[in-house]
Amino acid sequence: MAALPTAAETSPAHPGGASLLHSVIDGKEVTGGTAFASRNPALLDDVVADVRLSDPATLRDACAAARLAQPEWAAVPAPARGQVLGAFGQLVRANKTGLARLITREVGKPYAEALGEVQEVIDTCDFFLGEGRRLYGHTVPSEMPDKQLFTYRVPVGVTAVITAGNFPAAVPSWYLVPALLCGNTVVWKPAEYAATTARALAELAWHAGVPAGALHLVYAEGESTFEGLERALAEGLVDKVGFTGSTAVGRRVAELCGRFLQSPCLELGGKNPMVVAADADLDLAVDAALFSGYGTAGQRCTSLGNVLVHTDVHNEFVRRFADAVRAAPVGDPAGEVLYGPMLDERFASSFERILGWIADHHTVLGSTSVGRITAEAPREGFVGDPAKGLFFHPVLLDGVRADDTVFTEEAFGPIVGVVPYRTLDEAIALANAPGYGLSSAVFTRDPLTAFRFRQGVGAGMVSVNNSTSGAEAHLPFGGNGKSGNGSRQSGVWALDQFTRWQSMNWDFSGGLQKAQMDVVSIDPDPGYRLPAHWTARE
Numbered sequence: 001m002a003a004l005p006t007a008a009e010t011s012p013a014h015p016g017g018a019s020l021l022h023s024v025i026d027g028k029e030v031t032g033g034t035a036f037a038s039r040n041p042a043l044l045d046d047v048v049a050d051v052r053l054s055d056p057a058t059l060r061d062a063c064a065a066a067r068l069a070q071p072e073w074a075a076v077p078a079p080a081r082g083q084v085l086g087a088f089g090q091l092v093r094a095n096k097t098g099l100a101r102l103i104t105r106e107v108g109k110p111y112a113e114a115l116g117e118v119q120e121v122i123d124t125c126d127f128f129l130g131e132g133r134r135l136y137g138h139t140v141p142s143e144m145p146d147k148q149l150f151t152y153r154v155p156v157g158v159t160a161v162i163t164a165g166n167f168p169a170a171v172p173s174w175y176l177v178p179a180l181l182c183g184n185t186v187v188w189k190p191a192e193y194a195a196t197t198a199r200a201l202a203e204l205a206w207h208a209g210v211p212a213g214a215l216h217l218v219y220a221e222g223e224s225t226f227e228g229l230e231r232a233l234a235e236g237l238v239d240k241v242g243f244t245g246s247t248a249v250g251r252r253v254a255e256l257c258g259r260f261l262q263s264p265c266l267e268l269g270g271k272n273p274m275v276v277a278a279d280a281d282l283d284l285a286v287d288a289a290l291f292s293g294y295g296t297a298g299q300r301c302t303s304l305g306n307v308l309v310h311t312d313v314h315n316e317f318v319r320r321f322a323d324a325v326r327a328a329p330v331g332d333p334a335g336e337v338l339y340g341p342m343l344d345e346r347f348a349s350s351f352e353r354i355l356g357w358i359a360d361h362h363t364v365l366g367s368t369s370v371g372r373i374t375a376e377a378p379r380e381g382f383v384g385d386p387a388k389g390l391f392f393h394p395v396l397l398d399g400v401r402a403d404d405t406v407f408t409e410e411a412f413g414p415i416v417g418v419v420p421y422r423t424l425d426e427a428i429a430l431a432n433a434p435g436y437g438l439s440s441a442v443f444t445r446d447p448l449t450a451f452r453f454r455q456g457v458g459a460g461m462v463s464v465n466n467s468t469s470g471a472e473a474h475l476p477f478g479g480n481g482k483s484g485n486g487s488r489q490s491g492v493w494a495l496d497q498f499t500r501w502q503s504m505n506w507d508f509s510g511g512l513q514k515a516q517m518d519v520v521s522i523d524p525d526p527g528y529r530l531p532a533h534w535t536a537r538e
Contacts, residue, residue: 019049021195023219024202025062026069027212030054033219038195041108041341042333042389048106051195054220059160059189059228062216063237066158066185069213074155074183081181082132088177088208089125092118092201099169099200106197107165108341108389109296110333120170121201123473124490128181131492135182135499143519146509153499155183157239160229162253164245165191165343166299169201174477175242175265176205176215178494184240185214189225193344226252233260240265240498244301247410247436247482254485265487265497267478269410270438271305272468273431275453276317277424278310280443284465286320288441290328290338292467293416294394297339299347301483302439302461302469306400306407307418308427314420318365318398321418325366325396330373331383339414341390348372348390351413357406358397362417366396408434424449428456438479439468460484 021038022029033052040046073081092099100114109117140149161175172188179186190198202217220228232238233256241264243253250268257264274292276285293304309317333340342348355371364370369377370393373386379393392414400407400417407417421427431440431453440459444450450464460479463470471477476488487497507513 019196019199021049021051021199021219023052023054023058023062024199024212024217025058026065026216027206030058033058034221036192036195036219036221038106038193039344040105040389041343042384042391044389046105049196049199051192051219053192054218054224056220056224056228056231059187059218059220059225060231060235060237062187062218063158063160063232064235065213066187066216067237069211070155070157070183070185073180073185073211073214076183078135078181078183079132081183082129084209085125085132085177085181086129088205088210089122089129091204091208092121092125095200095204096122099197099204102197102200103168104333104340107168107194107343108333110335110337110340112336113296117167117170120471120473121173124170124173124177127473127491128177131178131495132181135495142505143515144507144509144513145520147505147507147513150504150506152502152504153182153495154502156498156500157184158237159184159186159240159242159498160232160238161186161188161242162225162229162245163188163190163243165194165197166296166301168194168197171244171267172198172201174489174494179240179242179498180205180210180214182495182498184498185216187216187218187238189218189220192219192221195219222249226256229253230256233257233262238262242497243267250484263487264485265489266484267301267487267489268438268482268484269412269436270301270303270468270479270483271408271410271434271436272302272439272441272459273457274304274307274441274468275421275424275427275431275443276307276309276313277442277444277446277449278312279445279449280310280313281445281465282313282317282320285317285443286324288443288465288467289321289416290324292441292469294325294328294339294414295469297342297392298414298416299343299412300469302471303412304416304441304468305411305434306430307416308421308430309418310427311420311422314418318418322365322396325394327381328394329381329383330379330394331386331391335383337383339394342392342413345390347412348392351392351411351415354406354411354413354415355395357404357409357411358395359404359406361399361401362404362406363398364395365398367393369393370395402430402433410436424452425456428453432456432458435481436479436483437481438483439463441466441468460488
């Protein structure tokens with residue numbers, strides 16, 4: 001395997017002060033490529049990194065390098081691989097504040113949230129450290145004498161991982177850590193606008209002992225990534241694809257993988273519902289709706305999309321929720337704010353288009369205006385200078401209908417709709433109607449309501465009296481329908497994405513025993529009945 005790259009080799013500085021970042025294959029930077037400026041979305045004049053985006057051939061070459069390195073990494077005993085990933089977690093912990101500050105600077109996530117995201121990386125490493133000693137197979141009894149059956153988990157081989165930038169450290173760790181633990185090598189294509197965070201995370205992994213040949217970092221834009229992945233799959237250089245991003249792109253990835261008989265791990269978008277029952281604690285429901293609807297400026301796959309409120313409490317809930325949204329601090333993510341800017345110009349432009357979904361029958365609440373926060377359209381209580389970044393007003397829509405685009409489609413921005421309902425069956429039908437199935441929540445004091453909602457909703461994750469956002473490192477994370485293909489990340493369930501089951505039978509009888517033919521047969525006496533005097537009544 002290639003030698004561990006040094007910090008000097010992987011972190012050259014741009015003369016202007018921003019990092020100059022290239023793709024890294026086998027510990028060596030691949031020079032050249034299309035220039036891309038990763039900017040601080042809260043302070044657009046601040047260029048965090050000058051990134052060089054690679055061509056399709058570079059991604060293909062990274063997969064080829066990963067293929068060559070994979071057998072050697074797989075030969076490292078699993079407990080030792082676990083120790084490497086444990087060291088990775090320790091390095092992340094030692095750099096927690098610095099990494100969180102970088103996340104805040106590069107993608108505009110409030111610092112408190114960024115700290116929580118880094119903690120999730122640490123938790124993931126801590127969990128999989130132990131799994132290095134628990135990559136269990138099974139000993140299975142045979143139907144024949146003098147024969148033993150075994151099952152083993154074996155690595156899939158080379159994993160290509162493509163991640164979004166809204167969680168630039170936590171989500172990649174859900175792929176990288178279990179994939180590496182299981183003996184796979186990884187080619188990671190992060191979001192361009194989170195390039196520096198990706199480099200920082202990769203450097204921590206390399207310096208923890210992950211060989212340079214086991215983890216390759218490729219910067220590329222979408223079409224180059226798709227073309228490079230297609231080449232690598234066609235040449236048999238990739239065995240598993242992990243993708244986190246939009247449903248539209250996820251469909252393309254799934255179609256490409258299906259062409260090569262691959263089953264990708266897809267974590268896609270969401271239109272996550274929250275049901276507020278008539279007996280709900282309304283203050284608690286408002287707190288949860290505020291955090292899950294507007295945290296990270298609504299740019300989470302688990303962000304709240306629609307609040308389904310029982311008609312008996314609809315007006316009071318809307319009043320309290322509107323007051324909370326109106327009072328929430330928005331602005332500079334280094335401060336105490338609910339949310340900061342949009343992640344990147346592309347998401348700001350997309351959200352501008354999404355605001356066109358607001359219809360005449362909607363009641364718009366939550367802020368002094370709609371759209372970009374500017375001097376001409378100010379936000380009361382804004383923290384900082386809105387002209388410096390990509391800041392948008394929060395939008396709360398009452399009067400949303402089931403046939404509205406804003407009800408059915410993921411918005412990926414700070415906008416939440418409210419829909420009234422009368423019966424729990426109606427609420428469940430509304431929750432499932434958009435066709436996504438990632439996260440959901442129900443607020444009630446009645447266990448029967450909670451369990452019936454859990455039984456009826458199509459989401460992969462259900463919260464009771466909690467927000468739609470929030471994951472723990474030892475629970476399965478993933479969705480169904482337009483939110484994913486049923487694959488799960490986090491916890492032991494992630495192991496099924498990065499290993500394949502292999503069975504072995506060992507016959508030591510000295511002869512050829514044929515399954516389903518040379519089997520021991522014990523014949524019962526189906527006509528036997530208990531003696532009548534045993535069962536007769538006196």
